[in-house]
Structure formats: structure tokens, C-alpha cells
Amino acid sequence: MIAKIAWLNIWRSRTRSLVVISSIIIGIWSLVFLLAFMNGQVNNYISSIIENETSHIQIHTPQFKEDFEVDQLIPNADQLVAELGKSADIHAATGRILLNGMLSSSAAARGVMVKGIDLRLEQPVSHLQEKIISGQPIGSGRKNEIMLSQRMAEKLKVKLRSKVVLTFQNISSDITTAAFRVVGIYKTTSKRNDELYAFADIADLQRLAEMPQGSAHQIALLVNDFDATDTLAAEISNQHQLLKVETYKEISPDLELFNSQIKLNMIIMTTIFMLALIFGIINTMLMAVLERMKELGMLMAVGMNKLRVFFMVVLETLLIALIGAPIGMLLGYLTTQYLNETGIDLSTWSEALEEFGMANIIRPFVTADTFFIISIAVVITAVLASIYPAFKAIRLKPVQALRKI
């Protein structure tokens, strides 16, 4: 019965209740959207790093990572790639040769890391083909083709079909030069990477650096189940004890830091939103209690004890919040879903974003735990907001409450 009274009381001042419910709806709606947007941004950042840099898992020889020595090759890497590629847990696998060197055109010279890739295997890992803005990918069958980033091409003042000369150390530490023809210009979302990497065919680099066929410095893997990355890496590491197997978290520890920072932000933002809501709710409930003084006095006179009066006010507040919160969350969810499909185009600010390696299109998304946290926060907020008005209510003395006309 008290629950029923509490519920019906809400609708006595319809407008006032609707105003506070609307503010809860709007508050939670924007909170969900904001969190979803942050998620989208982080996801963008992380997936762009995974795609362009770390993959999910990378395999090297233990020494390679320390000094990038040319001779730190994984023997028979192609067999390992083929073997891993067949695993049901692994989405894609590819081997790479990484050569540090100097790339020069007739106009300029730049330090470079040339990645020797097998385009067919590389494509599902880093989606290189989608990043080509002019020309074609390497691997047409002709020898010594190279793909440069747009930035690199500009710095070297070269165009498609231009020739560039790569100077590097071969496996016996002899300085070697080779001429490459620019067949494609690409652009990723990361300015930093674009200033560093160029792509050539793995077979060309193996031959020019006098490396054994099928060898590679690096094997990059994408897994099927992102959450199983750690266990899978441990498994591979067990089977290949001579190799160093690392997950994206180990390769780029800041990603993990970024993730926990985001969780903290989410809690801080939720708290700020709830603080903004709490005063509106307190105000509304205080009005509701004060204008019902006589009635509350009567209820206490006829035997409704303080605990029940207190509980009634708390319940009334909770119900108001529980009407608003689900609607706000639903609207937030629908908005997020819609914008997730269409994407939010931030190309206006793309210059700044590229510095951070972020893509222009943000796809906001929310996870179940976001709603869980918001729900709990709403309940806590409502209960906190109801305490002061509820105390006001039980401090009333029935005689005084009834006397005032």
C-alpha cells in the first residue's frame, strides 16, 4: 500500500514530476551518449594501433626486439605462418621482414623502415589495400616495387612511377643499395607511422638482403576472440619456446593504461552527471514533502510510524528516478546504435586527430556494464537525494503539521 501511495503521489504534481523525470532522462541520455562516444574514440585509437602497428600477437626472436639486428630471423617463418593460419583461433597470420635503411630520391633522403610483406597474407591483418590513395599495391609480379606513404612521397618529392634508392645492411652486415619503383601511395590515420614505414615485397627483400627464403623478422597474428589473446599467446609461446611471443598489451603498454584511464573517466563523468541531477531531485522532493505537511501529520497521527514515512519518501524518489533512468538509457542506446551505424564524421578536426593516430569516423558504442554502472549510480543518487526530504518529513510533529492552515 505504501508503494502504491508513493507511486500515486508522484502524479499529484504531474508537471513538477515530469520536469524532474525529463531532466533525469536528458541527463542519462547524454551521459550514455558521451560514454559511448568515448568508447568509440578509444576503440578507434586501439584498433588503429592494432591494425597499423601491434596486431594482436607478434612473434620475433628474443634478440630482435632489442637491437633490430638484420640477422635475427625466424627460420622457416613461412611454415610457421601457414601452420598458425590454419588454427581455428587465429583469424589471420603473416610474416614480415623489417629493414632499417635510408631511402633517397634525386631530391632528398629519409630514414625509413621498409616492411617486406606478402600482400595476400598481409591484407587481412593490416588492410593495407584500403589505405592506398593512388597507384596499386605491390605484388604485381614485377621486381622491386615499393609503396610509400603520401607524407614520405612528399618529403622525397617523388610521384608514382618514380625511382627511389634504398640503402641498407644485408644479413652479413654489408651495405647494400637497391633501386625501387614507387607503385602505390598510401595514407593511414597515423602521421607518425606514415613518416616511418614503406612497404615492399617480402621476396624482394629476402633476395636483396641475402636472407634464406621463407624467413622473417616478425610474424603478426590477428585472433578470432579478442579476449582470448593472452591465453593464445601463452599457448603459442609454450609450443615455440625459442621465440618471443608478445600480445598488443606487451608491445604497447600505453594501450592498457589508456583503457584503465577510460574506466576512471567513465566513473568520474557518471559522478558529475549524478551530482548535477541530485539537486534537482532534492528540490522536487522537498517541495513534495512540504506541500503535504498536513497529510503527513495526519498519517503520523493515525499511526504511520516514522520508518514508514521515511520509506515512503525514499520510495517516491526512487520511483521517479526509475521512471526516468530506463527511458534515458533506452534513448542513449538507440542514439548510440544509430550513430554506430552511420558513424560520426570528425574529418573537420582530422589534422589534430591524426597526430594521435585516430580515424576520422567515430563509431560510438556502449557495453552492458555501462548500463549496469549507470543503474547503480541512479539508485544511489535517488536514495541520497531522498534522505534530506525524508528527514524533513519525519521531523514533523503531527500537532504542528495539522495546526497550520
Next chain:
Amino acid sequence: MERKKVIIVKDVYKTYHETKVPVKALRGVSIDIHQGEFTAIVGPSGSGKTTLLNLIGGLDRPTKGSIVVGDTDIATLSDNQLIDFRKEHIGFVFQSYNLIPVLTAKENVEFVMLLQKQPKAKRDARTAELMAAVGLADRMDNRPSELSGGQQQRVAVARALAPKPTFILADEPTANLDSKSTADLLDMMAKLNADEHITFVFSTHDQRVIDRARRIITIEDGKVLKDEWVQ
């Protein structure tokens, strides 16, 4: 036949200190009320009628003196015990704001029984019986706002009677009613008093109400001036 005393007010003083000058609202009042009385407390405005009823009803505490209701000296009860005591033993009818506006007449009558955790079947039977007794069997599902002032007061009487209290206190129950509603309400209260020996103590200014009382206690300046039985 000597009837059981249900209320014993003994040398009660009440001074309000809430204002700058303390107000002596009651100055030595002693009254006994017996089971089955139909008693009016009358007196000019400000004489202390409401104060006295509030003290008897355990809504406030006397400055001095004792009030025994049934067998309980209510001064010995804590605030929370007092709330429970009121719930079990005293039925209130106020001048206004008697009913919970969001509930129907039936739910209002049921309310205190719900607080007492009485089973549904018992509540339903008692509610139906009381609504019939106050002549509103057909208005069970109306909200207070859909009832006239007189009908609302009758629901309030039914509500007050629901937990079978020792007596009913009514502070100017007819002050907001027209003469027809006043007469109806009094008829009903007198009938309950005659048929079921329910004790009524009410305060009033209204001569028509005073005329119906069987005992008239007149207070003035916080003291009992006259205490007369009407045949």
C-alpha cells in the same frame, strides 16, 4: 451502572513556549471519560479545546499532570510507542485533511488495518461493514475529491473506527460542513454510539452539535467551567 473509565485526565497543564510570551493553554484540567460517552467539549475560540484533545490523543505531551488512556499512562510511552498506541487505541477525525487524497474511500478506511498487518479477508469485511455503517457502501471506489465534505468526514469516521479503537476523538468535525451534512454526520455518530457503544469525544463551536451531545464540558481560559449531563 458504573461504566469503565477510558480516559482519565488529572490536573493537566499545558504551556506553549514556542512564542515569545509563553501561552498557558490549559491550567489544571481534570476529566474522566467513560466507555460509551457521547461528549462535546465546548468553549470560545482559544479556550484550549484542541490542546486538550491533542493531549488526550497522545499527539502532544502535557507540561504537568497525567493522562491515562485505558490502562496506560501515556506519559510513559516513547514517541514511537505513542505512534503505535494511537494506531491501536485512538480513532481521529480532524476538521480537514483526514483522508489520503490519492487513495479511494475503501483504501483510506483500510489503511490503518494495513499498518496493523491485518489479513486481507478481515480488512475487506471490516471495510465493507464500516462503509455501510456510515452510509457510503456505494462510494467505496471514489477518491476523496469525488466526495462531498460531509461524505469525506463520514469516510474519516469509518477510517477512525476501522482498528476498533477505545474511543474516537473529533476536533471540530463539522466545522467545514453545511447543516444537512452536519445533521447526517451526527445522526450516524449517534447511531454508532447507541448501537455499538462507541465512545465519542468531540470539540465544537456549533450549537446544533452541542444540542446532540449527552455530556457537555465547557472550558474557558484553560479551565473546566461547567460539566453537565443532558438527559
